[in-house]
Amino acid sequence: MAVKKRQKTLSHGRPPLSRPKERMSSQQSRTIIRTHHRLQKEHAAALRKGDARLAEEISRAIEKNGGLKVYQAASKQGQSKDRGGDSSKVLVEWLREANVIQSDNVVDEHMDGGSAVYRCLEVGALSPENEISKVPKQIQMTRIDLNSQGPGIEKQDFMKRPLPSSPDEDFDIVSLSLVLNYVPDPTQRGEMLKRVTRFLHRDMGRSTTRNSALPALFLVLPLPCVENSRYLDEQLLLQIMENLGFALTNKKTTPKLCYYLFSMTRRPNLTKTDKRKVRDGPLMNNFCIVVE
Numbered sequence: 001m002a003v004k005k006r007q008k009t010l011s012h013g014r015p016p017l018s019r020p021k022e023r024m025s026s027q028q029s030r031t032i033i034r035t036h037h038r039l040q041k042e043h044a045a046a047l048r049k050g051d052a053r054l055a056e057e058i059s060r061a062i063e064k065n066g067g068l069k070v071y072q073a074a075s076k077q078g079q080s081k082d083r084g085g086d087s088s089k090v091l092v093e094w095l096r097e098a099n100v101i102q103s104d105n106v107v108d109e110h111m112d113g114g115s116a117v118y119r120c121l122e123v124g125a126l127s128p129e130n131e132i133s134k135v136p137k138q139i140q141m142t143r144i145d146l147n148s149q150g151p152g153i154e155k156q157d158f159m160k161r162p163l164p165s166s167p168d169e170d171f172d173i174v175s176l177s178l179v180l181n182y183v184p185d186p187t188q189r190g191e192m193l194k195r196v197t198r199f200l201h202r203d204m205g206r207s208t209t210r211n212s213a214l215p216a217l218f219l220v221l222p223l224p225c226v227e228n229s230r231y232l233d234e235q236l237l238l239q240i241m242e243n244l245g246f247a248l249t250n251k252k253t254t255p256k257l258c259y260y261l262f263s264m265t266r267r268p269n270l271t272k273t274d275k276r277k278v279r280d281g282p283l284m285n286n287f288c289i290v291v292e
């Protein structure tokens with residue numbers, strides 16, 4: 001008996017917007033990502049020790065592994081629908097719940113061609129077509145990355161981005177999705193979180209024109225950073241964030257990732273967080289955030 005072929009959906013035949021030329025297997029992309037992270041950490045450690053020769057050798061190994069470009073291609077593949085999808089769809093969902101994003105007809109009624117209501121800085125942006133980019137009338141996006149993959153993404157190191165010099169240059173939302181874990185040094189991770197607070201607007205909860213969920217930080221980390229580290233658990237993460245002036249508003253975990261939305265409710269205090277063991281076990285990792 002002839003086997004009847006299943007009808008393919010329309011989307012099946014449609015080419016995706018950015019299909020990598022050669023699709024990596026998930027095993028390949030995981031290996032590239034892990035090797036890149038490991039080498040980045042070794043490179044940072046060599047620099048800390050002042051061993052320039054070793055640092056140079058590790059830089060060559062990073063390039064041999066494909067460098068940042070191939071790492072980004074591997075990460076982008078992790079964003080494809082069949083591998084869990086674009087993390088900003090969770091941000092959009094939460095912003096809708098908080099009425100930061102409204103339905104298009106509500107916006108059309110209240111805006112007559114004016115500028116977007118809120119501004120978002122996406123650090124570590126891989127695509128200008130992710131979910132958070134699909135509501136331009138409401139959220140004006142500024143996307144940066146160490147290596148821009150095309151128009152709409154500025155090549156810039158967040159740690160070197162000039163601080164806002166006027167309220168026009170600050171943001172309602174900063175997104176750090178799978179970026180903090182990219183930073184190889186625990187103190188630099190703390191610096192990155194501290195720096196975020198300087199890009200968020202400061203009229204917290206006072207202005208009636210702003211939504212009370214804002215200003216906010218969207219933070220996404222691989223789940224093992226929080227669930228399986230000797231030096232960080234969720235309690236400590238929330239404590240660090242509280243010291244920096246953030247209150248948790250939304251949280252979600254999947255088998256691979258943890259997503260958080262924090263609203264900045266007050267100014268950071270000067271509490272430091274050192275590297276200290278919060279638990280131990282043979283198969284645990286050493287992910288850590290140090291705030292100086």
Ligand SMILES: C[S@@+](CC[C@H](N)C(=O)[O-])C[C@H]1O[C@@H](n2cnc3c(N)ncnc32)[C@H](O)[C@@H]1O
Pocket residue numbers: 068072075076079087123124125126144145146147156157158159176177178179182183220
């Ligand atoms: C794993 S990718 C994550 C991309 C995307 N946000 C996601 O959720 O899939 C991490 C990206 O962060 C970028 N990145 C890391 N540190 C950065 C920094 N200091 N400034 C700008 N981009 C940075 C890297 O270049 C890389 O493209």
